[in-house]
Amino acid sequence: MPDAISSPHNPRIKNLLRLQQKASERREQGLTIIEGLRELTIARGAGVVVPAVFVCAELLPEAGQRQLRQVLDDATEWFDVSKAVFEKVAYREGSDGVLALARPPQRRxxxxxxxxxxxxxxxxxxxxxxxxxxxxxxxxxxxxxxxxxxxxxxxxxxxxxxxxxxxxxxxxxxxxxxxxxxxxxxxxxxxxxxxxxxxxxxxxxxxxxxxxxxxxxxxxxxxxxxxxxxxxxxxxxxxxxxxxxxxxxxxxxxxxxxxxxxxxxxxxxxxxxxx
Incomplete structure (x- = not known):
């Protein structure tokens, strides 16, 4: 298993921050960010495509990780993230250690x-x-x-x-x-x-x-x-x-x-x- 991402300068982490902060980035990439296992479970139940998920094992216990794996499909990339780095990209207090890239539906x-x-x-x-x-x-x-x-x-x-x-x-x-x-x-x-x-x-x-x-x-x-x-x-x-x-x-x-x-x-x- 690859080592957990431990640097805030990692390109994937820097992209997460851009997506959080800039609507223009979300529009250009066709992506948004979902934080939280509950929210992600609801999104997946609605058929939302999730290209990647970032998980902090220190915040998400093994039972939560098993639940998360059941929610995702094989096409989703899984990245382990250190607690220090996760706390930099999490945008709410008391996060449960799950943050995902999601491709939201575009409707007219x-x-x-x-x-x-x-x-x-x-x-x-x-x-x-x-x-x-x-x-x-x-x-x-x-x-x-x-x-x-x-x-x-x-x-x-x-x-x-x-x-x-x-x-x-x-x-x-x-x-x-x-x-x-x-x-x-x-x-x-x-x-x-x-x-x-x-x-x-x-x-x-x-x-x-x-x-x-x-x-x-x-x-x-x-x-x-x-x-x-x-x-x-x-x-x-x-x-x-x-x-x-x-x-x-x-x-x-x-x-x-x-x-x-x-x-x-x-x-x-x-x-x-x-x-």
Whole structure:
């Protein structure tokens, strides 16, 4: 067995750092980084190709290594890494000693295979990987049909978004697009668009019926949705605030609206089943 990589100047280690730090490198190489056995297991279950894995035996016990080998296939290169070097490339505290190169899927709107009655979550100009990751966890939990990121300011497979989503970025179809393409595509597919925005014409989300083809649109925490996108949507909705603040964290607000849509659909299914 080859010796563990023990130098931070090793070309593979230097490339890991470039991929962590630069979206341009991730785009050019068609790769991203997954840290953590749990996240990697979820990604592999979703069919993500993993060209290489870097493992620190001091951090990952033998049982974990056996589990990792079961997750990977024969095409994945395995590199042992010293603890000192691994700690330089790990991007979170308390790492379990697993870091992998992954080839994330590249999708367009046209690639989405929608059911007859889709539920879609749309984020405009999201720039914080943590917010994107949290919304992806909601989408996975609610079994939303896709997350669409309109004019993103962070790449979809930023390592921190993968970490924040606990790998759910691979379990939910994710697409980046532009505002005109999004609106045209929703219209073509008969998808009703609901803009979450604090405007005079907005009505409480509980006033609406989300049982049909639905896209819930959310903006950034700092600026909200752009006026152009709000004006182009079919409806404008709001979560009534009963305290001093006038808004929620975007991931929290997305969860509230998403699970209301899920609730309505489940009630409708039960009513149909009881007939």
């Amino acid at each position: 709107l046209a690639d989405l295979e929608l059911p007859q009655n889709p539920l879609l979550l749309v984020l405009e100009a999201v720039e914080k990987p943590g917010n994107l990751g949290a919304v992806l966890r909601t989408a996975d939990a609610a079994q939303a049909d896709a997350v669409i990121v309109c004019d993103p300011r962070t790449d979809l497979y930023n390592p921190n978004a993968i970490r924040a989503s606990i790998g759910c970025v691979f379990t939910v179809p994710v697409v980046a697009t532009s505002r005109p393409e999004l609106l045209s595509w929703c219209q073509q597919h008969g998808i009703r668009t609901y803009a979450a925005a604090l405007t005079p014409q907005a009505r409480p989300y509980t006033d609406y019926d989300f049982r049909g083809p639905t896209a819930l649109l959310m903006g950034t925490e700092a600026d909200g949705l752009t006026p152009e996108l709000i004006a182009a949507c079919d409806e404008t909705i709001i979560i009534p605030m009963r305290g001093y603040i006038d808004s929620l964290n975007v991931s929290t607000a997305t969860a509230v609206l998403t699970f209301e849509a899920v609730r309505q659909r489940e009630v409708a299914d039960m009513q149909r089943g009881g007939r």
